[in-house]
Amino acid sequence: MTDERCENHNGKPFVLEEATVASVHEAMLDGRLTCRQLIEGCLARIEAYDKKGPELNAVILVNPHALEEADRLDERFQTDGLTGPLHGIPVLLKDNCETFDMPTTAGxxxxxxxxxxxxxxxxxxxREAGAVIIAKTNLHEFAVWGETISSILGQSYNPYDHTRxxxxxxxxxxxxxxxxxxIVGIGTDTINSIRSPSSACSLVGIRPTIGLVSRDGIVPYSLTQDTAxxxxxxxxxxxxxxxVIAGSDPKDPxxxxxxxxIPTSYLDYLDDEGLRGRRIGVLRSFFGPDDDLHxxxxxxxxxxxxxxxxxxxxxxxxxxxxxxGYLVKNVSVHIxxxxxxxxxxLEGFGDAAPIHSLADVLASGKYHPGLKSNLDxxxxxxxxxxxxxxxxxxxxxxxxQVLAIMDEYAIDAIVYPHQQQLVCKTxxxxxxxNGVIGSVTGYPAVVVPAGFSTPSDDAPIGVPVGMEILGRPFAEPQLISIAYGFEQHSHLRRPPLSTPPLA
Known part of the structure; x- marks a missing residue:
């Protein structure tokens, strides 16, 4: 699928860019798309845009087995149809999540x-749901901060503005x-780390309630606050x-x-009118002042x-x-x-791990120099x-306090900008x-695209801005309903101009 399209005899094309799980499965069921063609299309985009073109530098490792996995899924499809809810769906997996067949570097x-x-x-x-881990992606080393720079790969860049x-x-x-x-991806979040790139890249990101998703096999930062x-x-x-990922796991008590x-399916809460009748609090103290920066x-x-x-x-x-800011400095226990x-x-791996402690990391010298003050x-x-x-x-x-506010105002959720100013320059x-309020409480939050800044030479359609929606513990169904209702009435997601369809 070198032109990123696959056509059947009816001439209806499958278009890769901005494809969804539903559109992929529809095309597969219609005979317009195979898993191999989908994976080939994604690999072509990584090849064209990650170390070439705009050089986003987002991928640490492409899965060398991705096409073999795609072929196996295509074979099963011939007899069994879709093998799971994410059949053939290429997933970008943050490289602090373990994979049995690839290294895990935490950057x-x-x-x-x-x-x-x-x-x-x-x-x-x-994998059990049919997904293909197409690549392991860059992160701020050990997930410690928010600019996505690591010693294993270097700086990743924003596709909407390469200077950011x-x-x-x-x-x-x-x-x-x-x-x-x-098509979809996985992040981890200790303070802001799912919601920050969602805000900065015009995406939807869900930080689940602590206890909804297992952290087993994820390189930890702060198990008090970590989730995926x-x-x-x-x-x-x-x-x-x-x-697919929600559920109880004995290895993460x-x-x-x-x-x-956990509901039968979170998809049941995709309501076009998910905002109607909702009472939503606006946390004004999480907005910046009316000045040039904000x-x-x-x-x-x-x-x-x-x-x-x-x-x-x-x-x-x-x-x-x-x-x-006070919550980050005086309440969060991340550091x-x-x-x-x-x-x-690290100690749990014994001699199989090259290091066994944070002290070993420092002694090795094998970390990004910008991380030293945090590690010290x-x-x-x-x-x-x-x-x-x-x-x-x-x-x-x-x-x-957060629950008391929600009770006092009789509100279903709290909204605020994820970041009071635009995502920073490299x-x-x-x-x-502002993501710390969800991280410290452990309560769920969803970020949705909230528009773009004024276009500029560096950002031809502007820099993305994200709105965060915070709820009570295990209120993911309600948050998804609110977020979907907003999405269906706003349609603010736009793809970047720097990575167009391949010819």
């Missing part, structure tokens, strides 16, 4: 070539999905992935909390809020002041957990200290991201 040269010879729980679930980062830490997945390297979830170009595709709380994001948000009103939602301003939780993970800081922390326990106390207070660091 670090200290883990170059490291193979665990097993799949993470979510990788296994994706794609957000992070799951920015390789974000940039690749925006550029149509695959889908990135996609549509709410429906994100919901389809969540269907916190997932016992999801028992009895004006573009604020303008997109106000337009998006009006779309919500026009679609039947009642919006109420929340007067309580919550400071996202306090890193030494202990990463060390426990993490070396000075431990879990269980009085300072750590004080943060856990503040975390519990924030959980109660060489800079992300500022004023």
């Amino acid at each position: 670090s040269l200290s883990l170059e070539g490291f193979e665990t010879h097993k799949d993470a729980y979510i990788t296994k679930k994706l 980062t794609p957000g992070g830490s799951s920015g390789g997945t974000g940039a690749g999905l925006a550029a149509n390297y695959g 979830g889908p990135l996609a170009r549509t709410v429906a595709d994100a919901a389809a992935v969540l269907d 916190v997932t016992e909390a999801c028992l009895g709380k 004006r573009e994001v604020n303008a997109c948000m106000e337009k998006s809020l009006q779309i919500m009103r026009d679609a039947g939602a009642e919006l109420v301003d929340i007067s309580e002041k919550i400071d996202s 306090h957990d890193l030494k202990t939780h990463l060390g426990q993970y 800081e993490a070396m000075g922390y431990d879990v269980g200290t009085p300072a750590y326990n004080e943060r856990l106390k503040k975390r519990a207070e924030l959980q109660k 060489g800079g660091s992300q500022q004023e991201r």
Whole structure:
């Protein structure tokens, strides 16, 4: 499918760019598309745009077995039809998720070539659902920060503006999905890391409730706050992935909390009128002031809020002041957990792992120099200290505060810009991201495209802006309904001009 199209005798083409799970399966069932043709089309785009053309530098490793897996799925299709809800769907997998047949580096040269010879729980679930892991994507090394720069690959770039980062830490997945390297993707999220690239790359991202998705087989950052979830170009595709990866796993005991709380299918909540009759709180303290730095994001948000009103939602301003910067610096335990939780993970592999601790990472020198201050800081922390326990106390207070606000205002969800200013330029660091409220509480949040900044020479259609929607624990069905209703009334997702269809 070198021209990214496959035609049957009726002449109706399958178009790869912006394809969805549903459109892929429809084309397969109609005989217009095979899994091999789909995978070949995605591989051609990676070849054309990742290290050439705009050089997005989003992919650490292309799955060398992808076409073999596609052929096997095509053979099974001839006798069994679609083998699962993600039959043949190419997935971009963040490279801190284990794969039995490929290395898992977490973006670090200290883990170059490291193979665990097993799949993470979510990788296994994706494969069982018929998906093909087409590539492992770049991340900010060890998922520690938000610009998606690593020693294993370097800087990934935003396909909408090559002078900017794609957000992070799951920015390789974000940039690749925006550029149509695959149909859906997986990110992990400790503070902002699914929602940041979703916001920066005009995508949908779901950070699930802690306990809905197993972290087994994912290189940990902070097991207090870590989770994994889908990135996609549509709410429906994100919901389809969540269907597959959600569930209890004995190897991650916190997932016992999801028992009895998962619907038959999250796809059942795709309601065109998902906003009608909803009462939604607007967290004004998470908006930037009306100045040049924040004006573009604020303008997109106000337009998006009006779309919500026009679609039947009642919006109420929340007067309580919550400071996202304070939460990152004084409540989040991410950096306090890193030494202990990463060390426990690495120690479990014994001699099979090239390193066994955060100290080993530092001693090896095999990490991006921009990470050193974070690693040095993490070396000075431990879990269980009085300072750590004080943060856990503040975390519990924030959980109660958010639920109290939702009860007081009688609201179904809270909305705010994911990032108060546009995603940062390469060489800079992300500022004023708001995802910490979901990460610290462990409550679910969905980011949806909320428009674009004013076009410029560097960003010919503008820089994407994302709106975040926060809900109560295990309220993913309601959030998906709200997000889908907004999507169907806004249609704000647009593909980047830097990665057009291949001739």
